[in-house]
Amino acid sequence: MVDCDICQILKNKAAFKFIYEDELCFAILHESPAIVGHILVIPKKHAAILEELDDNIIEHLYVISNKISTAIFDTLGAQGTNIILNNGTAAGQELPHVVINILPRQENDNIKLEWPTKKVSDAELKTTQSMIKSYSDNIFSGKDSLPNIKIKQETKVDEDYLIKGLKRIP
Amino acid sequence: MNPVNLDNLSPEEILELQRKNCIFCKIIKKEIPSNLIYEDDKVSVILDINPANEGHCLVLPKEHYQILPQIPDDLIGYLFNIAKKTSRSLLKTLGVEGTTIFVANGALAGQKAPHFMIHVIPRHKGDLLFDIPRNRIEEDQLNNIKTKLSERIAALTGKRIVDKELEKTEKKVSKIKSAEKKKQKNLSKKDKALDLDKISGLFS
Numbered sequence: 622m623v624d625c626d627i628c629q630i631l632k633n634k635a636a637f638k639f640i641y642e643d644e645l646c647f648a649i650l651h652e653s654p655a656i657v658g659h660i661l662v663i664p665k666k667h668a669a670i671l672e673e674l675d676d677n678i679i680e681h682l683y684v685i686s687n688k689i690s691t692a693i694f695d696t697l698g699a700q701g702t703n704i705i706l707n708n709g710t711a712a713g714q715e716l717p718h719v720v721i722n723i724l725p726r727q728e729n730d731n732i733k734l735e736w737p738t739k740k741v742s743d744a745e746l747k748t749t750q751s752m753i754k755s756y757s758d759n760i761f762s763g764k765d766s767l768p769n770i771k772i773k774q775e776t777k778v779d780e781d782y783l784i785k786g787l788k789r790i791p
Numbered sequence: 792m793n794p795v796n797l798d799n800l801s802p803e804e805i806l807e808l809q810r811k812n813c814i815f816c817k818i819i820k821k822e823i824p825s826n827l828i829y830e831d832d833k834v835s836v837i838l839d840i841n842p843a844n845e846g847h848c849l850v851l852p853k854e855h856y857q858i859l860p861q862i863p864d865d866l867i868g869y870l871f872n873i874a875k876k877t878s879r880s881l882l883k884t885l886g887v888e889g890t891t892i893f894v895a896n897g898a899l900a901g902q903k904a905p906h907f908m909i910h911v912i913p914r915h916k917g918d919l920l921f922d923i924p925r926n927r928i929e930e931d932q933l934n935n936i937k938t939k940l941s942e943r944i945a946a947l948t949g950k951r952i953v954d955k956e957l958e959k960t961e962k963k964v965s966k967i968k969s970a971e972k973k974k975q976k977n978l979s980k981k982d983k984a985l986d987l988d989k990i991s992g993l994f995s
Contacts, residue, residue, distance in 0.1 A: 671878060679871050700897055708914075757884065761880075
């Protein structure tokens, strides 16, 4: 897409730290990383959320993410990795293009991704289960007839690192 | 029950022991009850009983694997496509506006049980989960990591990225190498000549 900041990365490769590229996806180092070695894996096809991508692209993205995660274990001495996809603005997604974050993890690295768990009763779980099951069988069996999800997108233009990167044209 | 001495066990036996004691393997085999959302021959999707948000689902491979690097590529693809369908189910039925697809490889990354799983978590605006911080980093450090990682990734994927700087260094290296080969060739010619001198010398 012409006005997508992430799609623009491919037009100005020299401004970014590419560590991998093939016909379907590419991977770059985050320029303002959560931790040293923070990587972004990005599909070349423009898609705002995961649900808009075909199965073969999703398979490819995660197979490559796994290889990158393995390379992080091998070369950066990481003792763990996180692979995170924030899907939709409500999930903290900042630009309307699917991005997978890969984080190398170390002991005492000060990254807090653990969530406070909610106490729920068996009855509440049963209610949630039946709410999801009211339509999920259609989705899993491929008889899904609901329209595609449109997620509200708000783009923060002022100080995004990717835009900053784009401006840094040599 | 006698305590088991792990030192006397082969890796296969340790894995078997892990499987036997794995809570998630028991949930998959329905020896422990759970709130099942979906299952087929390769995967089970259940509700997390200690959710980050209502509707927090776990996508579990039926086969026991500890971390993602152990899982074959085709199963990785299958599992994440099930995660996509799980995410769509949550967006369609719970009225949430986003989901986080989360994987932890290793205890230090927050993995709680030695059975690989994909978390699919419904998200609400301002729920403050998975806030990925940003830090400053030096250009040199970025370049250093770039070199290390892209070499290893190229070895793992068989694909090398097109990098002009890298190409330049490679050209230099191959020039030096071919110059050395030439030198070697000339040397060995000399050696042969010497040998011939020696041999012919024997006859005189």
